[in-house]
Amino acid sequence: QVQLVESGGGLVQAGGSLRLSCVVSERAFSSYYMAWFRQGPGKEREFVAGIIWGGGSTAYADSVKGRFTISRDYRKNTLYLQMNGLKPEDTAVYYCAADPSRTTTNPSLYNYWGQGTQVTVSS
Numbered sequence: 737q738v739q740l741v742e743s744g745g746g747l748v749q750a751g752g753s754l755r756l757s758c759v760v761s762e763r764a765f766s767s768y769y770m771a772w773f774r775q776g777p778g779k780e781r782e783f784v785a786g787i788i789w790g791g792g793s794t795a796y797a798d799s800v801k802g803r804f805t806i807s808r809d810y811r812k813n814t815l816y817l818q819m820n821g822l823k824p825e826d827t828a829v830y831y832c833a834a835d836p837s838r839t840t841t842n843p844s845l846y847n848y849w850g851q852g853t854q855v856t857v858s859s
Contacts, residue, residue, distance in 0.1 A: 738848040740832050745853030752822050758815040758832030766790025769839045772817045774828035783841035822857045829854050
């Protein structure tokens with residue numbers, strides 16, 4: 737079973753930056769789709785960004801395009817989310833997720849999830 741552990745969350749002022757990390761228990765296969773989701777209080781879990789582990793193709797939610805960057809270091813078995821220009825609306829628990837066979841923004845279709853890391857952006 738794939739295990740994912742997120743870290744890097746914290747409290748920042750609007751306009752600040754954070755980098756989230758997600759360590760995968762084992763080296764992911766090149767075909768794995770890795771993604772970041774977030775869930776704010778009273779809100780549904782939503783897609784933030786995704787990447788094919790071996791291919792480098794990326795996708796972003798419209799709300800974060802131009803501000804967030806997803807990347808991975810396969811040698812370290814680590815997925816990253818660089819978040820710049822943070823806004824209060826970005827406040828949420830951020831989760832990394834993995835699926836071995838599909839590219840999707842639907843959280844219900846992902847097989848593996850981390851426990852989440854809290855990001856709080858103050859105004």
